[in-house]
Amino acid sequence: MKKIRVGVIGGTGMVGQNYVRLLRNHPWFEVTYVAASPRSAGKRYAEAVSGRWLMPEPAPEQINALVVQDANLVESAKGKCELVFSAIEADKDTVRKLEEEYAKAGIPVVSNNSAHRNTPDVPMMLPEVNPGHAELIRFQREQRGWRKGLIAVKPNCSIQSYVTPLFALIQAGYRLEAVIVTTLQAVSGAGFPGPASLQMIDNVIPFIKNEEEKSELEPMRILGQLRSGRIIPDDSFKISAHCNRVPVIDGHMACVSVKFNGRKPSIEEVTKIWKSFAGEPQKLELPSAPPDAIIYREEPDRPQPRMDRDAGRGMAVTVGRLRRCEVFDYRFVGLSHNTIRGAAGGAILTAELLKAKGFF
């Protein structure tokens, strides 16, 4: 199969570098276009990232040889790629407009940026949970007059560790009433440079700006219903989130207490639901889909970030410590890799799903 040519806009920053790394040897996609700020434009990729390359291994040679384009000159992408991943770092208005220009120019956009997460006709995709929201793209195209272009976004990196396990229970027929979650989040979630080492050695910080709001609201949109061209957020239960930064490189962990509304499953049933859970990415055997979307560890002290973040090549959610809650019904711990599943990897899986569904 001839590979689909893709681009990365904002390709020289940390998230952009992650796209380059994760798309190396991708069976469907190959990176043929990289765009960034005017400052980098015109340079070879190798030169543009020189001195700020953050990945352990060097970029592939064919990427290093690409001439970086000015991300503002959307024309430069035409004919060079059939989809772009957006990793732009700029103010939200700029990002929104730029992504729309690419889409208008006929180039599908799958974005890491939060700018379009609340745009009514843009689906926020967690492929195992709401693959059906992709249908919103039909309304989007109709409304905006786009034939080939589209915009889809991925949610915030903090929510993967608990939304998929909760969704598996909902899908199995149980209704939730309330969830209280405390996250222990890795420093890479803040991008580079992120928290200073002076703040994170022998310390934790019980605050991440705007993170609790996103961690409480985004799950509701993802669990919502698509009706008449918009997503009606789920309002059947509430989430309260405490978000903490901890001295861990990669891997967001969540301690979750959950209360059911009405009947509740037994402990055995919950683990059975999780172990047998398969979403559309698993059924379609998408290249980036982990064989097991949810991995349940029986050990008393798992999941742990350094031990479990790479499960399913960084795309699985690892869950453990399911036990009774003294206040709600059950407690558990969830973990997912924030810069793979929670960022570039999640967006690539979304692109794979959109491809499989024929959206480009």
Next chain:
Amino acid sequence: MKKIRVGVIGGTGMVGQNYVRLLRNHPWFEVTYVAASPRSAGKRYAEAVSGRWLMPEPAPEQINALVVQDANLVESAKGKCELVFSAIEADKDTVRKLEEEYAKAGIPVVSNNSAHRNTPDVPMMLPEVNPGHAELIRFQREQRGWRKGLIAVKPNCSIQSYVTPLFALIQAGYRLEAVIVTTLQAVSGAGFPGPASLQMIDNVIPFIKNEEEKSELEPMRILGQLRSGRIIPDDSFKISAHCNRVPVIDGHMACVSVKFNGRKPSIEEVTKIWKSFAGEPQKLELPSAPPDAIIYREEPDRPQPRMDRDAGRGMAVTVGRLRRCEVFDYRFVGLSHNTIRGAAGGAILTAELLKAKGFF
């Protein structure tokens, strides 16, 4: 004033060393007796701790010169000290018996060990919260036939960061219905050696053996009522605890969601209650009592372990981030120093309270 001579049994271990450090220059107490396992007995203290001294500064010279006694030979303490702090590390039965022997020999015992925490006639003291439980000692003495001896214990190190703030609200007339707390606990809480660095670099561990049970049950005993010679635990609300180990040297942090039963205070009222809270140690101006039992920090990202653990010379509880909870009523973050307030310092404050109340 002539100082009261005190002893430390289990004085060569990490908690014992902390007693030695915190009692240096104590205005009421001076260490005149150190006992430990037979292995250390007969050696000078300096020699007994050589190669395993964990405090930053060396022990005072007069302590280094003491000959360590065999902790099992209770007779050796007689005439040498008027109270012992127990920091013995052994199985619970051994600890229980040994502490009882000291008490029987007429020597009051204030213990860090958990062995007697559930003994019905032994008070578990958090001096700002349940100073009245000291009265249980009268029943204890009567029942056991002790005239001068007594046993009092301090609670687990994980609970200081949230019990005092919750108690302040209860004391102000508000009733609680439920509390969900997630702790981020320092490695020193596990004693030495505790978690391996291989487990704690770039990692957190969502499990501490038996810690969640203690964190849920001990507060209820502390908040309980003394009636007819025993403590009736508070059963008016429930606590659910998720306990995590994080790569922090000292300072246990707690993310707390709290639900009131009936009327609830406003945010302004809660902070006012905390800022004006003073317990009996503050009123009695006990030497180890922090001037403010609870310190409320207004910054959005405090308390933090490395920044706030030493507040009130390690004896204050620092609280911050009070805000609405999407599921319960309010959320906040509490922090206390686990090896000072949560261990030796808490026991010393208890001894000061017992002295002030005339129990020895």
Next chain:
Amino acid sequence: MKKIRVGVIGGTGMVGQNYVRLLRNHPWFEVTYVAASPRSAGKRYAEAVSGRWLMPEPAPEQINALVVQDANLVESAKGKCELVFSAIEADKDTVRKLEEEYAKAGIPVVSNNSAHRNTPDVPMMLPEVNPGHAELIRFQREQRGWRKGLIAVKPNCSIQSYVTPLFALIQAGYRLEAVIVTTLQAVSGAGFPGPASLQMIDNVIPFIKNEEEKSELEPMRILGQLRSGRIIPDDSFKISAHCNRVPVIDGHMACVSVKFNGRKPSIEEVTKIWKSFAGEPQKLELPSAPPDAIIYREEPDRPQPRMDRDAGRGMAVTVGRLRRCEVFDYRFVGLSHNTIRGAAGGAILTAELLKAKGFF
């Protein structure tokens, strides 16, 4: 090609687990035998390592299903494997005897343990540096009357980061006079549990027992000449080593000052020598040999443990910061992965070399 059956003795400990991990999918070898202490004997491997499995991914199923043998019953290995890797942890006498019993029973032994590192007829192999020392095995067999058995050992994990770069210069015709090296070593080098997190958070320790002696003497034996059935250590120059433990999981780093004896290469020549260096493992294209034995990084701040330890699948030495020394001639920084190149991976490469040379 039918795979060669190999065993791991001491297979349940941390180094043993690393063998199991690194031999997964090995093109020449397959693990068919695991032995450990009597305590583990008789259990399935999965059960024997339960609760102390330290690798990120689980062991392969066929290994998990193996029944662990008693390592002391050498007979149990006969017919089950054609070579054993020794990762036994015991006192040196016990290890020495046990390894000799396996060899005597006709089973070649490649060992991680230091017990035989100074045995005159046992080669200590760093395959890129002293492949010719394998010839010592002929004397060993003759002297001990072994036909098929043999013992070969790998050196201490601290020396890989500087010995190969120094050897490359020697091989290019330059003579050394003196080397002063300061190592910054990862905690995994101490095995499990190794240093407590209480010792390594916000700290470094300028001492590792016996490590400086090994770091100074072992290179001399490796660089020595094989003559009349023994190794004559190189005594043409001296090494002084300062060894430090730092809070890094994997990857030993070395800051090296080197003085030449007589003529010295230019900076350009040194980097050229390193970049073009290829040892016998590279020439033979052994499966575990990294394509480049030495990788030279041009960035001013490399190598770094977390960024460079996995180069060449953990088998390459990464070097950087070559510059003039104000006191000696040149300075540089070297780095190698201590639990791969410096332990199990180095031993596997040695076994591959011995196989390629026909020793078993």
Next chain:
Amino acid sequence: MKKIRVGVIGGTGMVGQNYVRLLRNHPWFEVTYVAASPRSAGKRYAEAVSGRWLMPEPAPEQINALVVQDANLVESAKGKCELVFSAIEADKDTVRKLEEEYAKAGIPVVSNNSAHRNTPDVPMMLPEVNPGHAELIRFQREQRGWRKGLIAVKPNCSIQSYVTPLFALIQAGYRLEAVIVTTLQAVSGAGFPGPASLQMIDNVIPFIKNEEEKSELEPMRILGQLRSGRIIPDDSFKISAHCNRVPVIDGHMACVSVKFNGRKPSIEEVTKIWKSFAGEPQKLELPSAPPDAIIYREEPDRPQPRMDRDAGRGMAVTVGRLRRCEVFDYRFVGLSHNTIRGAAGGAILTAELLKAKGFF
């Protein structure tokens, strides 16, 4: 005694905050003036540092109440203070000029900044080592026509851990030939924010810009001779420095190999020299002088940053591990607190020395 009024220019940054912290309760000095960039000028100190206060305890109330002045308006300092500590962060030309303006205005300046470290008539003071260099101020004043003003600077934070121990040996009559030193430096040495936590968790960085040059050259100026109004740097021996950043909050450590020129002391003599060393600050009993300028620890694994940095209230140098060097004569490990002795504390001690010598 009436306290001397002092100012801090650049008083809102991290070093400036350290001055404020260390001068709290100083027996001779009280802070009556704080200046910073025009951005902060006109605000109360509390407001100016709000959100970027990095010290554990809050600033004293009388400092918080001070109105921050514009550091560029030197007139504003007149009459408000009799000496300023300079902690300005700006390009070197700006700093040089500004410090000269204060001095010209009759206000002595003691600076942390490196701008004047190579100015021929400005002494770079390490009070235990070169108190006599203060005499250079007489030439400085004469040459520049200053009557009361003066400029003195402190050296780079990396050198305290080894220069004082080396000087003690020189002073005892031994001549050095060569020193090779490898530093393991704390992140606070880079100021705030300094290295990102993404760079320092599970990692070390073998590079600090310009640090090796300073670590090699500054000791020579400090050990130099004052002749005819300038310092003739010591050129009797050479230092080579390898500088590394490690994940430690405070405390720079140095692994040192030293070679003597001619006769050398015995190990016993070296430790005796260090233990009995007292500089002019000790003899004058200056308030910030540690009772022991050098502390020798006998334990095999000391000094360590977290355990020893606070020795002598952060002003002592702790030395240990003295032993033979296989290449040079001796090896040892030195440690000093980089933000106290190596920054604000060192400058305060310099000011105390200048006061004691009657320079202001």
